[in-house]
Amino acid sequence: MRQLHLPMRIWDAPTRLFHWALVILVFLCWLTHYKTWTELHFLSGYAVLALLLFRVVWGVIGSDTARFTQFLKNPLEALRHLSHLHRREPDLEVGHNAAGGWMVVVILLMLLAQVTTGLFNNTDDISEDGPLARFVGRENSNWFGHLHALNFKLIQLVILAHVSAIVLYFVLKGHNLVRPMITGKKRMPGAMPAPRMVHPVLALIVLAVAAGAVALFVRLVS
Numbered sequence: 157m158r159q160l161h162l163p164m165r166i167w168d169a170p171t172r173l174f175h176w177a178l179v180i181l182v183f184l185c186w187l188t189h190y191k192t193w194t195e196l197h198f199l200s201g202y203a204v205l206a207l208l209l210f211r212v213v214w215g216v217i218g219s220d221t222a223r224f225t226q227f228l229k230n231p232l233e234a235l236r237h238l239s240h241l242h243r244r245e246p247d248l249e250v251g252h253n254a255a256g257g258w259m260v261v262v263i264l265l266m267l268l269a270q271v272t273t274g275l276f277n278n279t280d281d282i283s284e285d286g287p288l289a290r291f292v293g294r295e296n297s298n299w300f301g302h303l304h305a306l307n308f309k310l311i312q313l314v315i316l317a318h319v320s321a322i323v324l325y326f327v328l329k330g331h332n333l334v335r336p337m338i339t340g341k342k343r344m345p346g347a348m349p350a351p352r353m354v355h356p357v358l359a360l361i362v363l364a365v366a367a368g369a370v371a372l373f374v375r376l377v378s
């Protein structure tokens with residue numbers, strides 16, 4: 157007998173908004189560098205930092221599917237999950253799968269490294285330097301600049317792998333992961349318990365505190 161499938165909310169609005177805002181801001185960071193709009197480059201970088209701080213806190217106090225403790229599983233399980241990639245099976249995942257969970261942490265850490273190296277980077281006197289550059293001297297700042305450029309190349313590769321994985325899940329397994337990241341909902345067997353969602357007002361407070369902390373930090377060091 158076919159089981160009844162009902163829409164279940166698996167992603168809260170804050171996590172979805174975080175994701176699509178991050179996509180836009182990382183693109184803006186690249187665009188503003190490409191156009192040498194330094195001031196806007198810094199601003200979009202600071203916004204990425206505020207989002208990252210928000211996501212770390214939300215990963216501890218947020219809804220079930222946003223929590224690190226819920227989606228970080230044994231790395232062996234992640235490998236086993238990837239070895240099933242070619243199998244067509246029903247999508248019963250409530251939140252990130254074992255492999256996706258680790259991908260989230262890698263992306264967050266790489267973006268944090270990007271922002272940190274940016275703070276120490278300089279513009280060879282063409283424009284304003286990163287606010288922490290003057291504390292480390294020109295030679296070290298140049299070194300941070302190399303790391304900033306190299307890490308961005310790696311970030312592009314990881315994003316390519318991230319998007320390719322999503323396309324592969326669709327083509328090989330028939331799982332549409334993008335729709336739930338937009339609507340928050342996924343059709344699941346009716347008997348499955350829904351994840352617990354935390355009120356979005358708490359997310360707004362966390363985001364406001366994160367943005368305030370970044371603004372204060374920039375003010376203090378600039």
Ligand code: HEM
Pocket residue numbers: 171174175178179180182183211222251252253256260263264315318319322333334335337
């Ligand atoms: C700058 C580009 C991107 C970055 C930095 C990025 C980053 C991330 C991060 C950090 C997460 C984890 C979300 C969370 O738990 O907070 C995630 C999940 C996800 N992303 Fe992206 N992403 C990018 C582009 C895209 C694009 C273009 C798509 C659409 C094709 C996409 C689709 C998804 C989906 C569907 C998930 C949820 C995966 C799952 O079900 O486990 N991402 N992404």
Ligand code: HEM
Pocket residue numbers: 182185186189192197198200201202204267270271272273274275276277278279280282284285286287301304305308
């Ligand atoms: C996710 C955030 C960021 C991304 C994706 C990003 C990306 C980039 C890229 C691709 C470059 C060019 C590297 C090269 O080829 O030499 C660059 C340059 C630079 N970035 Fe960032 N960046 C980010 C955040 C920041 C932040 C927060 C700051 C400082 C507040 C910053 C300061 C700089 C500086 C000073 C340069 C050198 C510009 C020049 O030489 O004209 N970046 N960034």
